[in-house]
Amino acid sequence: MVIFLQNLVNALQWGSFYALIALGYSMVYSILMLFNFAHGDIFMVGSYIGFGVSMGLIALASSGLVAMPNWLILVLTILFSMFLTSFVGMIVERVGYRPLRDAPRASAAITGLMIGIILETGNLALLGARRVSFPSLIETTTYDVSGVFVTNKKIMIVVVSLLLAFALHQFVRRTRWGMAMRAMAFDFAVVPLMGVPVNTMAALTFAIGSALAAAAGILFGVAYPVLDPYMGILFGWKAFVAAILGGRGSVMGATLAGFLLGFTEIFVAMIFPSTLRDLIAYSIILLILTVRPHGFFGEPYSARLRL
């Protein structure tokens, strides 16, 4: 039981990363019917931007100009990096996706993949092949809850990602912009006639998705403080799986599926040898998709390919 609970805690943390990244995929998908395959690499860029921002803030704090406690640095890092990374997302949309909005969907997928490769290589060219380690901003405190070890970092990661997912849900449900997004997801052709600025909304969607990916990147840096330029690839593709599993454009679905993927991976590793993790986790996903081909919350509509 203790082992189970311990793994549950780990799975919650692991699932938070997937959930946050999957949200970005899901948002873009619901509105433009496109997958942003550069998203995993935006997660990586967000993580590096977070690294840069936090180093800058630490230098500022230690120079004595502004007195800042470490937790404030972390909060500011998250906010600043989310803001900066959202511009990366908007650039990706402008360069790779807007010119291709009427093209076959697969072509846009290819530009996305290629932008991802450019981001990875660009990072490698700028910073070199060495890995950087994320500064440790908060002290790890371990709480022992009747045998289950919970660290303050884990609690923070899960709470922050749930808060962000909840905020996004509220944004999509309650605001005018959110309403415009839902309308675009419903019918992309009619919405411009109703006076909704489609291009602005698409850019905004990419910005929001990228900001969430940046948050995930920083949280990842807090938990596993080694960053390398290729860390986004596997995370990106796995979160893509989670986004599909959640169903088209469902904030709830993507969050839930992200956590589910985290749970599957962690619990498979708990029961079986950890090298079998991918094998069993993806077999389970294959089974789920065979039974429910449109994910948990997606309605069975026919995805007509614009080829």
Add this chain to the structure above:
Amino acid sequence: MRRYFRTPFSRVPLLGWLAGILIAVALERLAGAPLALALGLTKVPVLFGFVIMLKKPALIPSAVLYVLLIYAAPTAVVTRLSISPANRLAAWLVRLPMAIPVAVHLGLLYAALHIWAEISDYRVLVLKLTLIAVMVTLSLNVINGYMGEFSCSHPGFMAIGAYFASVFTVGLFVNDQFFGAVFLPQALGPFLFPIALILGGFLASFGALAVAIPSFRTRGDYLAIISLAFLFIVKSLIENLEFVRGPRGLSGQPDWATLPTVFLWTVLCVWSINNFVRSTVGKALNAVRDNEMAAGAMTVDTRRTKIVAFLFAAFWAGVAGGLFAHVLRYVNPSTFGIQKLAEVLAMVYFGGLNSVYGSIVGAVSISLLGEALRPLEIFKWIIIPLLLILVMIYRPTGLIAFKDLDVTALLQPKRKPEEEA
């Protein structure tokens, strides 16, 4: 421009071009090394001088001159002079049964490639890998282009073929790590090698059932995920098989994937895929892509069509994988991952969807570009993606999309305009 470059060569038949190229490479074989020395290059430029130009900008004029003197000038002169005999020969050839002119053209092409590659081992390797890339790209185009699905499982099929063929050849002919003692002599190997490849292809087809059967119920993005999950599963399965040494990879494949073998298999692959996509099943594939329901109403058996396409494409991917393993003589599960997928997808979409020409062009240009830009090191991976993005923006379906490869038309002599009228 048109007057000087297009018009003089507008009547050159394919036979003439092949003859010109053959003469050019033969010339390089005879006079390449002394000419390179005379121009101040240390050795014969391996890949049309690109590598030299990028490494030492000072040598750009000599490299360009070398390419002009060795390749461009002889080809141009020979093709221009041979217009009339080549046309007469082509006209005579096309009257014979189809197999003969095709064999003559392929023989010339092979001779040119062979002489070109003989100069260095590096050229042989590049050529083999390029031919294999052509096979993989074509087979992916069957699914992504002709059938219009976004399948991500091709590296998985390749991995299955590569591992099966390797286990077969290594186990039966090389050492006792799989089936006890070696019980077949090495000399028998090259004859049984095709069997290993074909069985590997069949196994890949069998694996493709895992993607083909879900494709009855779902399309598009969900099928993309299913195929992606398949890729992860295959890779992870191989990593966990201690039998094939898991993530450490399998080495010691015999050196049977020689240039003629790879060339023959590639020709076979192009031929069969070209016939496949021009057959009724191929046309049914296009119908399923454009509107599955309407295709069903027009008596197309959509399930059968889909399953045949998947199995067929997976077969060729498996064969290509087997060849790949024997060219490199080492396989490793991580070779067949997301990176390989991105590479193959890039080749398909760069060259053009729904087109055999396009796949050949895409595979050849991306693999040669990858080799030619090697001196740029990592910046290569900025230039190639940028190029691909530009192609996607200006020609979203690829360079040569939706074009049939009509072999009969290709072999025809080019008549004078007045003769046609």
